[in-house]
Amino acid sequence: MKKGLGKYVLIRLVGAVPLLLVVAVIVFVLLQYAPGDPAELMLGMDATPENVAQMRVKMGLDKPLHVQLLRFLAGLLRGDLGTSWQSGRPVAEEIGRTLPVTAYVSFVAIVISSVVGVLVGVLSAVRQYSLVDNIVRVVVLAGVSMPVFWLGLMLIVVFSGFLGVLPSSGWGTPKHLVLPAVTLATYPLAMITRLTRSSMLEVIRQDYVRTARAKGLSMRAVIVHHALQNAFIPVVTVIGIQFGVLLAGAVLTESVFAIPGIGRLTVAAVFARDYPVIRASVVLTAAIFVLINLLVDISYTYLDPRIRYDN
Amino acid sequence: MKQRQLLAIVVSALVLISMALAGCGGSKPAAPPAETKPQQPAAPQPPKEKVLRISIAAEHLTFDPHNYKAGPDVVAQALIIETLVGRDKDGNRVPKLATSWKMLDPKKWEFKLREGVKFTDGTPFDGKAVKVSLERSSKAPRGSGFVGFVESVDVVDPLTVVLNLKTPFGPILDNLSDPVAGIVSPAALEKYGDDISKNPVGTGPFKLLEWIPGDRTVFVANTEYWGKKPALDKVIMRAIPEESTRLMALKSGETDLIENPAPHEVPNLKKDPNFTVIQTPRARNVWLGMNIKDKILSNKKVRQAIALAVDEETIVSSVLEGMGRVADNGFIPPEVVKLSPAPSYEYNPTKAKQLLAEAGYPNGLTLNLWTPENRYLRDKQVCEVIAQQLQQVGINCKITVMEWGSYLAACGRHEQQLYLMGWGFMTGEPAQALRQTLSTGNTFNYTQYSDPEFDELLAKAEQEADKVKRASYYQRMAEMIQTRDFAVVPLYYMYNSYASTSKVKGVYLTPNELIDLSEATIE
Numbered sequence: 001m002k003k004g005l006g007k008y009v010l011i012r013l014v015g016a017v018p019l020l021l022v023v024a025v026i027v028f029v030l031l032q033y034a035p036g037d038p039a040e041l042m043l044g045m046d047a048t049p050e051n052v053a054q055m056r057v058k059m060g061l062d063k064p065l066h067v068q069l070l071r072f073l074a075g076l077l078r079g080d081l082g083t084s085w086q087s088g089r090p091v092a093e094e095i096g097r098t099l100p101v102t103a104y105v106s107f108v109a110i111v112i113s114s115v116v117g118v119l120v121g122v123l124s125a126v127r128q129y130s131l132v133d134n135i136v137r138v139v140v141l142a143g144v145s146m147p148v149f150w151l152g153l154m155l156i157v158v159f160s161g162f163l164g165v166l167p168s169s170g171w172g173t174p175k176h177l178v179l180p181a182v183t184l185a186t187y188p189l190a191m192i193t194r195l196t197r198s199s200m201l202e203v204i205r206q207d208y209v210r211t212a213r214a215k216g217l218s219m220r221a222v223i224v225h226h227a228l229q230n231a232f233i234p235v236v237t238v239i240g241i242q243f244g245v246l247l248a249g250a251v252l253t254e255s256v257f258a259i260p261g262i263g264r265l266t267v268a269a270v271f272a273r274d275y276p277v278i279r280a281s282v283v284l285t286a287a288i289f290v291l292i293n294l295l296v297d298i299s300y301t302y303l304d305p306r307i308r309y310d311n
Numbered sequence: 312m313k314q315r316q317l318l319a320i321v322v323s324a325l326v327l328i329s330m331a332l333a334g335c336g337g338s339k340p341a342a343p344p345a346e347t348k349p350q351q352p353a354a355p356q357p358p359k360e361k362v363l364r365i366s367i368a369a370e371h372l373t374f375d376p377h378n379y380k381a382g383p384d385v386v387a388q389a390l391i392i393e394t395l396v397g398r399d400k401d402g403n404r405v406p407k408l409a410t411s412w413k414m415l416d417p418k419k420w421e422f423k424l425r426e427g428v429k430f431t432d433g434t435p436f437d438g439k440a441v442k443v444s445l446e447r448s449s450k451a452p453r454g455s456g457f458v459g460f461v462e463s464v465d466v467v468d469p470l471t472v473v474l475n476l477k478t479p480f481g482p483i484l485d486n487l488s489d490p491v492a493g494i495v496s497p498a499a500l501e502k503y504g505d506d507i508s509k510n511p512v513g514t515g516p517f518k519l520l521e522w523i524p525g526d527r528t529v530f531v532a533n534t535e536y537w538g539k540k541p542a543l544d545k546v547i548m549r550a551i552p553e554e555s556t557r558l559m560a561l562k563s564g565e566t567d568l569i570e571n572p573a574p575h576e577v578p579n580l581k582k583d584p585n586f587t588v589i590q591t592p593r594a595r596n597v598w599l600g601m602n603i604k605d606k607i608l609s610n611k612k613v614r615q616a617i618a619l620a621v622d623e624e625t626i627v628s629s630v631l632e633g634m635g636r637v638a639d640n641g642f643i644p645p646e647v648v649k650l651s652p653a654p655s656y657e658y659n660p661t662k663a664k665q666l667l668a669e670a671g672y673p674n675g676l677t678l679n680l681w682t683p684e685n686r687y688l689r690d691k692q693v694c695e696v697i698a699q700q701l702q703q704v705g706i707n708c709k710i711t712v713m714e715w716g717s718y719l720a721a722c723g724r725h726e727q728q729l730y731l732m733g734w735g736f737m738t739g740e741p742a743q744a745l746r747q748t749l750s751t752g753n754t755f756n757y758t759q760y761s762d763p764e765f766d767e768l769l770a771k772a773e774q775e776a777d778k779v780k781r782a783s784y785y786q787r788m789a790e791m792i793q794t795r796d797f798a799v800v801p802l803y804y805m806y807n808s809y810a811s812t813s814k815v816k817g818v819y820l821t822p823n824e825l826i827d828l829s830e831a832t833i834e
Contacts, residue, residue: 036716260525
């Protein structure tokens with residue numbers, strides 16, 4: 001571990017607590033302004049006004065707002081996320097069930113897109129305006145513009161329908177992972193490729209690269225040790241952001257492939273006005289971004305020795 | 312040279328990734344989907360488990376019948392939990408857990424219970440079970456909307472109960488046939504309390520084997536079932552929210568039965584000998600409501616003009632592609648109460664124009680039209696067609712599309728003029744629907760219809776035990792809201808729609824949207 005890094009991480013983590021509390025308050029307040037009565041929605045149109053009133057008491061919605069808010073924040077600080085109004089199960093259990101699924105798919109997707117994206121991006125930059133570069137640029141444009149929904153369906157049609165080699169939907173075996181991971185990887189892959197290419201193009205024109213080449217170093221050594229390391233900082237930032245976006249849940253992909261992930265959980269909760277689940281999932285997403293940003297910042301110190309956090 | 316090295320790196324990385332993915336997939340002997348392709352004839356083999364794999368659109372949330380949350384809950388519960396009164400395929404009442412019943416006086420009903428029935432946890436089914444379940448349901452926020460009329464239950468002897476009602480309640484037998492009045496094991500209720508939602512114990516043809524939320528629910532046949540034992544050994548239910556994926560799962564042989572195949576695919580499925588489309592009438596209507604307290608719509612002539620200008624036939628044939636039936640029985644679907652003559656509107660744009668002119672709008676007018684999205688089959692598109700049809704007679708519609716939760720809240724503020732709404736007649740009785748949507752001052756009465764005669768008839772119908780007399784009240788009420796006051800324009804009734812491989816036989820879908828698997832089998 002680098003000097004001062006431990007203290008830096010500690011400060012950042014402690015600093016995240018008030019930030020998350022502010023996020024929690026904001027999401028609480030925003031939900032108060034969301035149209036629709038959770039109790040009424042839960043009971044549907046068969047309910048009488050008395051039924052709805054009874055339900056509101058059961059859900060704690062009859063309490064004054066500040067009491068509801070304080071209960072929520074106090075629970076959060078104790079690590080108690082409450083109980084889902086829809087399923088009646090603890091929110092922690094619901095998230096514990098869905099987050100690992102999303103995390104697994106997202107991790108595989110981000111690994112695919114980072115590895116392939118960086119390699120193709122470098123290749124494309126080094127061979128600027130070559131046939132390879134032109135093909136890459138067209139494919140990247142397609143990748144960025146392709147709706148995941150459509151892509152997912154096309155993959156199902158081809159690999160489950162025509163070829164019959166992969167299951168169309170569901171969760172459980174590694175085979176179930178392939179199509180969703182590839183679908184999810186497409187956009188970040190295109191982004192990472194494009195960014196790696198432009199970042200590399202900038203770096204390989206620098207004097208020190210020319211110097212390195214002039215010293216007689218091989219092209220490969222120059223690219224890997226000199227150029228790539230410097231070009232990598234913006235790329236790592238984007239990888240981090242994309243990973244965070246994937247972890248927050250990709251509802252379209254999860255719906256198309258019927259994966260029990262956190263994206264579907266959250267969206268279902270929004271439609272049902274299941275406040276405890278919405279709040280927990282928003283705070284969790286904020287926490288994930290805090291954590292990923294921290295990891296990205298730490299990675300900078302390894303990529304660029306000039307970046308230090310010890311003062 | 313350098314170029315080749317780079318290429319080599321890229322290629323080897325790609326190979327590594329694909330190997331990693333394929334490798335972990337191949338390490339397990341996962342059954343290839345091709346194995347169960349419907350077109351391959353099944354080889355003769357020893358009698359094996361008959362498993363039916365169902366893919367539904369949305370997963371159930373709870374197995375607690377008295378506190379169900381949404382439609383899918385009821386579908387799943389009904390496989391496990393039974394009611395006192397049942398209904399056959401034609402919607403007629405049949406004895407189920409009760410063998411006979413009679414009204415002692417308008418507030419007292421006696422039920423004789425079936426002998427020798429056991430819950431799947433071994434608890435005997437008796438009067439105590441009925442008392443515990445019905446009293447629980449009548450107090451639950453959800454259950455009380457249906458069986459809140461039950462004051463208490465007296466256990467006369469183990470096989471006789473008397474239901475004491477708060478007020479005389481005519482549709483009692485219909486409401487008791489709804490899954491919300493399901494009888495669960497009192498021992499299980501005592502053991503699990505509200506966690507009965509995860510541990511349901513009933514007397515039904517199936518019992519719950521496992522439920523992995525978000526993934527699958529597995530039911531096994533109840534080998535000690537009191538009635539005709541199901542031919543299926545196991546039912547596996549999975550939710551696939553996306554319509555196209557669901558269809559693909561059926562086509563690739565990953566599932567045997569799917570809910571709601573995409574309407575545009577239904578003709579192809581019907582032609583294909585490998586598949587069967589199962590369509591039955593569903594007791595669910597969709598109508599165009601009019602806010603009659605609105606400044607413009609308070610004029611009856613305008614409302615009548617709108618009723619005359621909407622062409623239901625076109626909506627059903629062009630937008631719904633045959634997945635609905637014209638609402639030719641009026642507001643109340645024919646599966647619930649067959650009316651004669653049925654109140655209906657002719658399609659007459661000329662007369663509509665004339666009425667508008669008489670009402671003081673010779674040059675047309677503008678109204679807002681609200682619709683939810685994806686609540687009812689092609690709801691938004693239906694409203695777009697309605698807007699076009701009204702345009703023909705000079706009514707300009709501004710369509711507002713809303714998500715369901717916001718829609719309900721907004722309609723409750725009565726700012727809409729025209730709006731789309733639907734209702735499932737789950738108990739097989741129209742009283743609930745008429746009360747909730749058209750009785751004076753009700754929360755969901757978005758038409759703001761208020762008529763003392765209507766309210767009185769409704770109260771009478773709710774207390775009347777005689778079905779024929781009740782039907783005459785409904786006839787009158789239907790005429791009032793339609794041809795006399797023009798408060799609603801019934802558009803269409805829906806169908807239950809499922810598709811299966813041709814190996815699946817005997818699946819029946821009831822008008823109240825349940826899957827009846829009592830006769831179902833798979834070859």
